[in-house]
Amino acid sequence: MADITFNDIIKPENLTYKKSRLMTDNVMHYCPGCGHSTAHRVLAEVIEEEDLQSRTVGITPVGCSVLMYNYIDVDFQEAAHGRAPALATAVKRLMPDKFVFTYQGDGDLAAIGTAETIHTCNRGENILILFINNGIYGMTGGQMAPTTLEGMKSSTSPYGRDIATMGSPVKMADIVAMLPGTCFVTRHSVNTAGGVRKLKRAIKKAVQYQNEKRGTCFIEVVSNCPSGWKMTPVESNKWMEENMFPFYPLGDIKVPAE
Amino acid sequence: MAKIKGAVVIDTERCKGCEVCVVTCPTDTLALAVEVNAKGYHYCYAANPETCIGCANCAVVCPDGVITVYKIKVG
Numbered sequence: 061m062a063d064i065t066f067n068d069i070i071k072p073e074n075l076t077y078k079k080s081r082l083m084t085d086n087v088m089h090y091c092p093g094c095g096h097s098t099a100h101r102v103l104a105e106v107i108e109e110e111d112l113q114s115r116t117v118g119i120t121p122v123g124c125s126v127l128m129y130n131y132i133d134v135d136f137q138e139a140a141h142g143r144a145p146a147l148a149t150a151v152k153r154l155m156p157d158k159f160v161f162t163y164q165g166d167g168d169l170a171a172i173g174t175a176e177t178i179h180t181c182n183r184g185e186n187i188l189i190l191f192i193n194n195g196i197y198g199m200t201g202g203q204m205a206p207t208t209l210e211g212m213k214s215s216t217s218p219y220g221r222d223i224a225t226m227g228s229p230v231k232m233a234d235i236v237a238m239l240p241g242t243c244f245v246t247r248h249s250v251n252t253a254g255g256v257r258k259l260k261r262a263i264k265k266a267v268q269y270q271n272e273k274r275g276t277c278f279i280e281v282v283s284n285c286p287s288g289w290k291m292t293p294v295e296s297n298k299w300m301e302e303n304m305f306p307f308y309p310l311g312d313i314k315v316p317a318e
Numbered sequence: 319m320a321k322i323k324g325a326v327v328i329d330t331e332r333c334k335g336c337e338v339c340v341v342t343c344p345t346d347t348l349a350l351a352v353e354v355n356a357k358g359y360h361y362c363y364a365a366n367p368e369t370c371i372g373c374a375n376c377a378v379v380c381p382d383g384v385i386t387v388y389k390i391k392v393g
Contacts, residue, residue: 064390069324075386075387075388077377077378077387078386079377079383079384087382092334092336092381093336093337096381098379253378253379293337294338297341
């Protein structure tokens with residue numbers, strides 16, 4: 061065994077995993093350990109493997125992922141805050157052969173864009189909505205979002221979210237799963253290697269359903285926000301497993317009949 | 319039985335030192351360096367390269383995609 065050196069292994073034919081070539085060389089502006097970066101990478105891998113680069117249009121939201129178009133080498137349009145599903149509807153209707161996805165955070169999708177989200181899903185537009193749920197407004201400084209858990213502290217709920225005055229957290233995936241237009245609703249996470257691989261399979265399924273014109277696909281990614289939660293990335297992943305997952309259970313919520 | 323030997327190549331200048339790969343590694347191959355890179359992060363490196371099995375778990379969870387994994391069958 062000792063005769064195998066490092067240089068013997070580092071050869072193109074032994075390559076097991078490499079970052080997708082669709083990811084640009086720009087260094088991502090996300091905080092260390094942020095789930096956004098992982099979700100971007102997985103999405104780029106699927107677009108590369110399904111050979112969709114030339115016919116993909118992404119809609120970027122307002123929020124941390126507003127600069128997403130700098131990182132994935134496909135066509136993008138920037139939507140007004142919360143209006144990504146409305147813009148995606150227009151793009152998909154004008155160019156039905158394109159693969160159209162929106163990438164939205166919880167402030168964008170569940171607060172400002174609730175109307176657009178619900179009506180797009182209700183109409184069953186053939187788009188993919190990728191929803192990153194980290195329970196907080198990350199970009200603006202950690203304010204309370206509709207998805208903030210009960211008792212969770214944020215800069216606008218310093219004593220923890222009080223259900224009596226601030227209402228309960230919104231489970232967007234469960235809400236849109238009740239609408240007839242959605243065909244595939246699922247919830248995943250990107251904190252473990254298994255979770256990332258499951259998310260990749262889910263996005264591949266969503267691509268297939270969009271090609272078959274089955275309706276809206278909605279994939280929620282329960283993510284962390286180390287800076288907003290004031291934790292290290294590893295602590296935030298642990299906190300997410302202990303607190304977010306019981307309220308936002310992972311798994312498929314709605315799957316189409318084969 | 320064929321044994322699998324892996325190797326990781328890490329772009330240390332892009333690493334943000336989030337440590338997610340270190341806790342994911344099943345064989346404790348990776349660790350954070352005491353030194354920092356140009357951005358001031360304690361970058362990750364292969365502390366025990368001989369234990370790597372090339373499972374690619376570290377590269378799959380790495381938010382910034384700085385890890386490239388190779389593996390080879392031995393014997």
